[in-house]
Amino acid sequence: MLKNPDPKSDCLERYETLPPALQHREALTLIDPEPTQWITVLRRQGDGKNYSSLKPLLVATAHQDKVLATTDWSINDLGEPSYGTDRDPAFHDGLTSNPDGYDLHFFADALWLPTGTSHPLIEFTPSFRWWLGLVTRPDESMYRINDAGRDEEVVKVHRLQEGEYEVQVSARHLRKYLAARGMSLVVQHSHCRTVDTHQSDRIDLGLHTKVASFDYIAWGDSALGGYVATLTGKHVVLPFAAAGENPDDTNRPEKFQEFIVDVDSSTGEEIRLSCQREDSTYLTPVFFDSDVLTRYRERPSRYLVQRTSVACHGRWSMDIDINDEGLVQVWLGDLGSLPESEREYWLTHNVPPHGGITITRVLRDLAGRWVEDERPDPDRLRRARADLIVAFKDLFGDTLYRPLGASDATDFAALALCTNSTEGQRNQGIITLAIGIVEALDVKVLRQVSGADEQQSLNCLQQLVEKLGGNTSELMGPLRLLQGLRSSGAAHMKGSKFDETLARAGLTSMPPDKQFEEIVDRVTKALQGLTELCRTSRKD
Numbered sequence: 001m002l003k004n005p006d007p008k009s010d011c012l013e014r015y016e017t018l019p020p021a022l023q024h025r026e027a028l029t030l031i032d033p034e035p036t037q038w039i040t041v042l043r044r045q046g047d048g049k050n051y052s053s054l055k056p057l058l059v060a061t062a063h064q065d066k067v068l069a070t071t072d073w074s075i076n077d078l079g080e081p082s083y084g085t086d087r088d089p090a091f092h093d094g095l096t097s098n099p100d101g102y103d104l105h106f107f108a109d110a111l112w113l114p115t116g117t118s119h120p121l122i123e124f125t126p127s128f129r130w131w132l133g134l135v136t137r138p139d140e141s142m143y144r145i146n147d148a149g150r151d152e153e154v155v156k157v158h159r160l161q162e163g164e165y166e167v168q169v170s171a172r173h174l175r176k177y178l179a180a181r182g183m184s185l186v187v188q189h190s191h192c193r194t195v196d197t198h199q200s201d202r203i204d205l206g207l208h209t210k211v212a213s214f215d216y217i218a219w220g221d222s223a224l225g226g227y228v229a230t231l232t233g234k235h236v237v238l239p240f241a242a243a244g245e246n247p248d249d250t251n252r253p254e255k256f257q258e259f260i261v262d263v264d265s266s267t268g269e270e271i272r273l274s275c276q277r278e279d280s281t282y283l284t285p286v287f288f289d290s291d292v293l294t295r296y297r298e299r300p301s302r303y304l305v306q307r308t309s310v311a312c313h314g315r316w317s318m319d320i321d322i323n324d325e326g327l328v329q330v331w332l333g334d335l336g337s338l339p340e341s342e343r344e345y346w347l348t349h350n351v352p353p354h355g356g357i358t359i360t361r362v363l364r365d366l367a368g369r370w371v372e373d374e375r376p377d378p379d380r381l382r383r384a385r386a387d388l389i390v391a392f393k394d395l396f397g398d399t400l401y402r403p404l405g406a407s408d409a410t411d412f413a414a415l416a417l418c419t420n421s422t423e424g425q426r427n428q429g430i431i432t433l434a435i436g437i438v439e440a441l442d443v444k445v446l447r448q449v450s451g452a453d454e455q456q457s458l459n460c461l462q463q464l465v466e467k468l469g470g471n472t473s474e475l476m477g478p479l480r481l482l483q484g485l486r487s488s489g490a491a492h493m494k495g496s497k498f499d500e501t502l503a504r505a506g507l508t509s510m511p512p513d514k515q516f517e518e519i520v521d522r523v524t525k526a527l528q529g530l531t532e533l534c535r536t537s538r539k540d
Contacts, residue, residue: 001028001031001207002015002028002205002206002207002214002216003205003206003207004205005204005205005206006204009204011203011204011205012205014201014203015203015205015216015218018197018203018218018229019195019197021193021195022193022195022197022218022227022229023229024191024193024216024229024231027052027189027191027231028231030054030187030189030235031207031211031212031214031235032235032237033211033212033235033236033237033238034175034237034238035171035175035237036171036172037170037171037172038156038168038169038170038171039168039169039171039174039187039237040054040166040167040168040187041054041056041107041108041167041168041169041174041185041187042054042055042056042108042109042110042122042165042166042167043165043166043167044110044163044164044165044166045160045164045166046164049192049193049194049225049226049228050192050193050194051190051191051192052190052191052192053189053190053191054187054188054189054190055073055075055109055187055188056107056108056185056186056187056188057074057078057104057105057106057107057185057186057188058104058105058106058107058125058178058181058183058184058185058186059102059103059104059105059183059184059186060102060103060182060183060184061178061182061183061184061238061239063102063103064184064186064211064236065210066100066102067104067186067234067236068186068208068210068211068212068213068234068236069213070213071213071214071215071232071233071234072232073188073190073232073234074099074104074186074188074234075188077092077094077097078094078095078096078097078104078105078106078109079094079106079109079111079123080092080094081093081094082094094106095125105125105183106125107124107125107128107185108122108123108124108125108128108167108169109122109123110122110123110165111123118162118163119159119162119163119165120163120165122140122157122165122167124155127177127181128177129142131177131180131247132144132154132173132177132247133145133247134154134155139157140155140157140159141153141155141156141157142154142155143155144173144247145302145315146247146248146339146341147246147248147315147316147339148312148315148316148338148339148341148342148345149302149303149312149313149315149316149342150341152170152173153170154169154170154173155167155168155169155170156168156169171237173247174237175237175238175239175240176239176240176243176244176247177243177247178237178238178239178240179239179240179241179242179243179244180243180244181239182239183239184236184237184238184239185236185237186234186235186236186237187234187235187236187237188233188234189214189231189232189233189234189235190230190231190232191230191231191232192228192229192230192231193228193229194221194225194226194227194228194229195226195227196225196226196227197226197227200219200220200227201219201220202217202218202219202220203216203217203218203219203229204216204217205217207233211235211236211238212233212234212235212236213233213234213235214231214232214233214234214235215230215231215232215233216229216230216231217229217230218230248339250340254340255340256274256275256276256336256343257274257275257335257343257344257347258272258273258274258275259272259273259275259286259332259335259346259347259350260272260286260287260350260351260352260353261273261284261285261286261332261353262352262353263352263353270352273332275332275333275335275336275343276336277333277336277337278333281332281333282331282332282333283331283332283333283365283366284331284332284333285329285330285331285332285353285357286329286330286331286332286335286350287323287327287328287329287330287350287351287352287353287354287355288327288328288329288330288346288349288350288351289327289328289349289351290322290326290327290328290419290420291349291419291420292328292345292346292349292419293305293310293328293416293419294419294420294425295345296310296312297414297416297419297425300410300411300413300414300415301410301414303414304413304414305414305416305419306377306378306379306416307320307321307322307373307375307377307379307417308320308321308373308379315339316337316338316339316342318330318334318335318337318338319331319334319365321357321358321360321361322358322417323355323356323357323358324355324356324358325354325355326355326513327351327354327355328349329357329358329361330346331365360373360375376417376517376518376520376521376524377417377520377524378415378416378417378433378520380524381433381437381520381523381524381527382412382413382415384524384527384528384531385401385436385437385527387527387528387531388400388527388530388531388534389401391530391531391534391535391538392534394534394535394538395534395535395537395538396445396449398442398445398448398449399442399445400441400442400445400446401440401441401442402440402441402442403440404435404436404440408432408435408436408440411432411435412432412433412435412436415429415432415433415436417429417513417516417517417520418512418513418516418517419513420513421511421512421513421514422512422513423512425512425513425516426512426513426515426516429516429520430482430485430486430516430519431486433482433519433520433523434482434483434485434486437479437482437523437527438457438458438479438482438483438486439457441457441458441461442457443455443456443457443460446460446461446464447460449464450463450464450467451463451467452464458476458479458480458483461476461479462476465530465533468533468534468537469533469537470529470530470533471529474525474526474529475526475529475530475533476526477522477526478519478522478523478525478526479523479526481501481505481519481522482519482523484501485498485501485502485519488500488501502515507519
């Protein structure tokens with residue numbers, strides 16, 4: 001890659017005989033104008049006579065040749081806000097510089113703030129963070145959430161020894177950003193290695209192309225105590241040919257996948273239709289195994305799964321239904337509204353029709369009639385809990401439930417039916433349900449309104465139900481079942497007590513997902529019954 005500036009010299013041949021450490025091979029591999037994976041943009045390693053440094057800046061692509069005219073660094077005052085009354089305007093924000101008649105722009109740097117810190121703050125120009133919507137993790141890495149709701153890694157920060165660092169950026173995201181701004185990234189290099197060797201003669205080599213400008217010099221230096229080799233220069237990272245309207249724009253026509261909608265009765269072949277939104281096929285039912293919802297159910301902070309919908313917060317949402325065979329049913333036209341990459345995921349769970357469309361779905365979407373869905377649903381349970389809180393407040397003037405912690409509140413708000421028949425999903429659902437329905441009960445309030453001398457909230461609540469004339473078996477039985485499953489095994493190693501609790505409730509013959517569905521239904525009806533008891537008692 002390096003070349004002789006003087007064709008008559010033997011510098012290149014002598015360079016090839018140098019120890020690997022003096023050849024700066026690793027630094028030379030960083031010179032890539034069109035990367036597609038990760039690119040190192042910022043580095044500080046070593047000091048004195050052995051170091052490696054990288055520092056980036058931005059320049060309009062039309063001016064990149066001017067930056068490459070020299071191998072010297074173009075640092076100037078980028079990244080250094082300052083105030084001086086001898087200039088107009090007096091304040092300089094450190095984001096741009098114009099030393100030679102064209103603008104240089106700040107991209108990234110390590111800022112030593114505040115004084116005395118052992119690690120500098122890694123900072124990027126605001127437009128890079130804002131355009132991509134970057135989120136910073138505690139380890140300083142950064143990611144973005146794409147239009148499908150998935151995380152995409154954008155920045156990696158490696159802390160080495162104290163004061164040393166290396167920062168890498170996803171080339172794909174970086175080059176889209178560069179295209180959007182009409183700029184190139186200039187990565188400035190400065191590398192030095194010193195070793196003991198028999199070499200003493202000077203070596204001068206260079207690399208000067210449309211995308212790189214470097215000088216390599218090696219010489220014996222008694223003051224530095226060895227043979228020194230430096231590599232100094234710059235290379236550019238080019239933008240993509242087009243930016244697109246946003247970071248998720250593929251710059252190509254959208255692909256509309258074909259989904260299974262039927263099976264040919266004579267051949268058994270699957271019949272597929274495109275999900276491109278057409279009036280004639282919009283309400284064609286498409287079916288998926290229930291595991292399609294698992295990835296969403298397991299990330300309650302990002303997704304919300306209900307019996308009638310699934311949504312990625314702030315990105316997309318889609319109406320769904322779950323039929324009697326446990327399959328997820330979606331209208332073909334609604335699939336076309338999902339991001340393309342998300343449709344690819346749904347396609348892997350697509351199955352031939354089985355079990356048909358529920359009567360609720362038919363009446364609501366096809367007949368235009370609103371009907372109450374009485375099927376088990378955590379969302380109905382949450383509404384029942386909210387109604388009970390209001391009814392209890394109206395009757396006693398106090399609050400039945402203590403506020404949930406942030407994490408528990410998120411889990412309870414996103415609690416969904418099981419999306420597979422594993423015990424793990426059932427157990428986690430029981431834990432979340434028990435925390436929100438039983439453990440959050442305010443025992444102090446219940447003791448006060450019931451007059452009970454009890455420490456357990458369910459005992460106090462049962463005495464209150466008896467006091468109001470309610471049916472304790474119907475209203476308390478489901479809550480005690482829930483708490484019994486929670487305490488006998490859902491959060492711990494399960495044993496005979498857990499199995500006995502399931503057996504007493506008549507749930508042993510059901511698979512775990514149906515067990516949880518039945519528990520949700522029973523607890524919902526108990527909460528509704530408690531609400532009605534409070535309302536009736538208030539009238540009396």
